[in-house]
Amino acid sequence: TRTQLARIINYADLYCHPAEIEIEAIACLEAISCGLVPIINNSPRCATKAFALDERSLFKYNDYRDLARKIDFFLEHEDIRQEYSKRYLASPYAESQTECMIRMRKMLTDAIDRKG
Template structure:
């Protein structure tokens, strides 16, 4: 369960899903954590205890689906390995280099 309305790194959630824990995450627009939810069943409305309770109860009552999703969540965490993160940041740098070569004025600082 991840109830934060504001979160920029989401490390705890990523650690949990990497070992197959099915999360229940606040669907806050100010939280990066919600990106880890594979579907709506793992999201609850922020500050809504009834919705949170309903989502927790659903996962507890649906063991087979929870077990299936445990595997799906563990697989999804592989997208965030160090190796994949390095590949993604290299792509960002390559795009910035291309943009600079195509339009150097994009990178002029204000004086």
């Protein structure tokens, strides 16, 4: 369930998203909504990278050394990790799934209304 997933996510300090190809990013959004800072693969075929606040939340495409550096950075700088956590929670990406679906329905309804 979503409650169980949130409980498990809250045990983590960071969320690593190594996917090379991703279009939905649901797991990343769930992590962000729980206040985790994501570190996302900067793959040319991964839409999830759009959620990164800046380069600190991206690691070079399939570069495990860069991923390790990013993980170490956030684990060694808890103050910065907490700041990023707050920034992610304040972002539109932290919306609950329900809120997201409400906004998506409104977006689709508005688009249909404009088409006439």
